Amino acid sequence: MFLTACGSSSSNSKKKSSSSTTASKSADDKFIVSGYKLGVIPEIPIPEIKGLGLVESTDAKITLDMTKSLSSVEGITVTPVRIKNGQVTSGSATVQTGEDGEGQYSDDEKSVQTDGSGAGQYTDGTVTIQRAPDGSGQYSDTKNKITMQVISDGSGQFNNEKDGISLQVTSTGEGSYKNEEKDQSITVVGDKAIYKHGDIVIMNNGDGTGSYTDSSKSLIIKNDGQGIATITLGSETKKVKADPLDAYGKLPKLKVVPAIPAVEANSIKITLDAGVLFDVDKYNIRKDAQKVLNDLAGILKKADIKSFQIDGHTDSDASEAHNQTLSENRANSVKKYLASQGVSATITTKGYGESKPIATNKTAAGKQKNRRVEITIPTV
Structure with missing residues (x-):
């Protein structure tokens, strides 16, 4: 009888612990910036200026104006590119007039x-x-x-x-x-x-200190630069560990x-920060991110695009194998969602893991740039 009672108590304790952890995590959600861990202040993005060496084709099926519903979203950039023999040229490229x-x-x-x-x-x-x-x-x-x-x-x-x-x-x-x-x-x-x-x-x-304020949610996060972040939500306050x-x-x-003068683009590249679509280290598309992909699906269907490419990329945190799998899963998640919205084009996906960084992985801002999904669409 004693052994049976003890086993039952242990089982109940585990269930309560699991339930308590889930409840705690759910309670913490309101203190979190979407796409980030508890207490983390998002990095200030480093802006990009589109190169002047490339312009849209006048025959493009999808133009920059058509994608304003996407490019106006924080964390998304839309850029004309030229693809030839597998090489992608963005606007920073120049073309020489000849040796002499x-x-x-x-x-x-x-x-x-x-x-x-x-x-x-x-x-x-x-x-x-x-x-x-x-x-x-x-x-x-x-x-x-x-x-x-x-x-x-x-x-x-x-x-x-x-x-x-x-x-x-x-x-x-x-x-x-x-x-x-x-x-x-x-x-x-x-x-x-x-x-x-x-x-x-x-x-x-x-100096390691800083703050994040979202007045629409009455959310304030202050990092003291000494390993602690103080989070205030309305009248509630909590302190958590946080890197400077x-x-x-x-x-x-x-x-x-x-x-x-500029050369003409033949494709368009849409780059989405991973945080726009996914939670940290996840590949399921968040519900609040669905509008972005719904807008993209509408653009693709209206332009009658027949085929395009989706590539997933990560930073160098975690192992190479983990990052490779995560990048593949994220690319496939975007593909499946677009298909579910009636996009009938042939969609090719590829995961590159951490192998194609576009910024340093030594800083938080650089890592944020590297965690991305790139969608390349032929426009002519």
């Missing part, structure tokens, strides 16, 4: 003066380029409402009036960035960075002025 292309040329449409190295002047009525040998100069595109002034050290100004994007940056990475479409701004002064996105404000003081914040990686410097 120095001289002058003009006709009814364009005028070119070059020293053969990409420096010189160019105008075609829409695009005007003035470029020095060191890559500094000015760029203007009246059709796409883009202007850029660049100094050789990467400092300068960029303005894309059409997309509401502007960047002013010094040689040390200080300055300001604004994206009106995403209601997003970043200001960097010294080591301190301030990020605003709608009701959300993130502050990184550069990584220092912000500064604003991006401007790339050199393009040497020649």
